[in-house]
Amino acid sequence: MRTVFKTSYDADIDYFRHGMHAFWYLALLLIMIVLPFLMSPFAIGEVTNVLIWSIAGMGIMLLVGQTGQASLGHAAFLAVGCYANVLLQNAGLPFILSFPLAGVIAGLAGVALAIPTTRLHGIYLAIATLAVSILADDLIVVAEPLTGGINGLLAPTIEIFGLPFDRYGTPGRFYWLVLLVTVLVVLAYRNIQRSPLGRSFAAVRDSEISAQAMGVNIARTKAVAFGLSTAITGLAGALMGHFAGIFNNETFTIIISIQLLLMIVIGGLGSIHGAFFGAIIVALLPQTISTLRDGLGDILGTTIRVPGMESAAFGAILILFILFEPMGIYGRWIKIRTYFQLFPFYRKDMFRRQKSYLKTERMR
């Protein structure tokens, strides 16, 4: 087992805990950078999709995992980011300006939603955001002159300093663009976590009452969390629009909202890793299922068609995770890692949850 010898208070909030820690992440980054040279364009497209979902996952993770506010409405902010970016591009703005602006617009929309809803807790917040997601779907159809309604919009090719970035034309370059955004978002997320703001998020998540007693302004903190979370989600939405090429209201339905929330639960709430693990599951599951199905069909000599298989498999995986590993994939990984670090002193109940008993808020 490694013991880290800390010589300053800042060591507690360093990016990396020790040298090897830094080495592994830099090695991962290096592999990700050279990936387009090693993989087929199709596989690169899939990896790009995973990265885009991870950005969206980090967006919602900041709100749900870090601040403890359940949201079933994040597809609405994917939509805001996506439409804002493409509309600004169509208005003649270069991507390098329209993309951050899309994030800012989505963030402002999030703050606007947060102001009336920060008084709500738990399920009531989930319901309010659910309503927002449904409303957004319908509003896109109603605002047809702007959004193209059910016919949708076409995402123009991205051009940065004369270089074209296209999902199909130059998949490698588009992948690097997405990777760059992912790295920047990870850095931003990590810095939020280390800052007083991130600590106030965690305080609000763990106990609103004690956070208030420590001098945290709850309403303001929640509003900031909403804004940052929806801004990141908006950036993911803008990339998603370019990845899909063409999009309409159906691209951002309530199902996507639900999927985003379920994704980070599978991945592991409250960690950046969780967003990535969840994104890998969500983005690659349809592909895996269809590959398995074709393989099975070849063996049996028939074509198997079971509609709705993806969401059912997704649901089943999720049920198993919630029952047997509520901390998600990342939680399982931590347990395995601890087992080897402490070998042979790992105890079974090391990560045992404290049981709690419910009390109602209803008085009648």
Add this chain to the structure above:
Amino acid sequence: MDILQLFVSGLANGCVYGLIALGFVLIYKATEAVNFAQGDFMMLGAFITLGLTNDQFWGLPFWISVPIAIASMGAFGYLLDMLVLRRMFGQSQVALIILTIALGFVLRFAAGAIWGHEPISLQSPIAGRDVRFGGLVLGLDEVWVIFVTIFLTVILYFYFNRTRLGVAMQAASQNQLAAYYMGIPVKRVHSLIWALSGMVAAVAGILFASKGSIDPSIGLLGIKAFAAAVIGGFGSLPGALLGGIIVGLIEPFASYYIAAGYSQIMPYLLLFLILVFRPHGILAQVHRKKV
């Protein structure tokens, strides 16, 4: 007369929403959990009845398959709580919400795999007949829906406030630990309430299937019923019915008076406004959070 006709059809629709909402509220009242799969419970109840009744499946008489369907949904609810949800005991509400959403996905898939994804209509003796009150033409199904819903709401209301088990259920939700100390078998009470809610969902499903054709995705109607439960006041049985009727009435009137596209937004807009200005619904059950 147009208005009256709209009113009655809205009322019937609203009663179905109210019945699904009743299922939400029952579970919420007794376990503080929110069952996002309630709409899919209703779908399952409807499909079980349909599978037993329709000629292309089992072809049993309608009045035999109805009690079987209700009983099997009750058993389904009981077993679901006993085998799956009991493991979640003591976890946060949000974890349970996510679990029930996932359960909804699985149920929808299972129903599609068994009964297919094409819309089917139930061969029900109360479908497609008219009743006349003066100049007003009502479907027999609509009359049934309205009466059954009101009857069930009244029965459940008195059950919760007057019977021993009903009061035990409320106690179990108000303070689990104290309820244990008082000798209430909290776990069994939870299973019973899930069974009850499954039975109510089956009734809602049968009535809904009598009003038109069904397919596995009608479970998404649960979201609308959910809005109804919140508008009425989560945790209040008359509130669920009231909310259901409000949502049911808004829909036909909105599509009659407001342009298409805007009209379908109305129930959710109302839900959002209620949450912002009166977060605990019209018949609120929460007074103030005490530290």
